[in-house]
Amino acid sequence: MTFALSSTDALIVIDLQNDFCPDGALEVQRGDEIVPLVNRLQQRFAHVALTQDWHPAGHISFATSHPGTHPFETIQVAYGPQVLWPDHCLQGSEGAAFHPLLDTTRAEMIVRKGYNPRIDSYSAFLDNDHSTPTGLAGALKERGIQRLFFCGLAYDYCVHFSAMDAVTLGFTACIIEDACRAIDLNGSVARVNAEMQQAGIIRLYSDMLL
Structure with a gap:
């Protein structure tokens, strides 16, 4: 099975940041x-589009x-x-920066999330109260985007929540599995x-697109 792509498709790259990579504060293997x-x-x-976790010090999601x-x-x-997570992706820190080898030149938007100190934000679309929007859905709909392909970190948290909210918001959602990595906390991969x-x-693999 292959997927023909069109101008109404978009790739959403989730949180491909230093703190989620090896030796980062919240490493995804x-x-x-x-x-x-x-x-x-x-x-x-x-x-x-790219998303970027962007937490202030003392964020509600930090165990500290x-x-x-x-x-x-x-x-x-x-x-x-x-x-509760280790402190990670602090605003302006090297850990919050995109992985240095990630090509950011083709991104037409970067959506920062998790900057409200009183609420976490896994999804690219909604904070964890499931009602406060990030603005990404509106921006995509204004561009006529209908189908979204997700990749990035981590598969069983921010990628998963983003895809689930995408469906709720009326998009067709696809996850490119080999372009993700998971945390798998307490069986979270099987659950999601x-x-x-x-x-x-x-759920598909990159060879269906490349």
């Missing part, structure tokens, strides 16, 4: 391996903001369960795969 593939994929799309807790624990906050199948999200 082998996260840097996808960078050359993502660069090749960008050449196939008329529209490319909750005395007595540890990274990867889950707590309850006003908008529901919140996994089931959720995405039920939502009608298409």
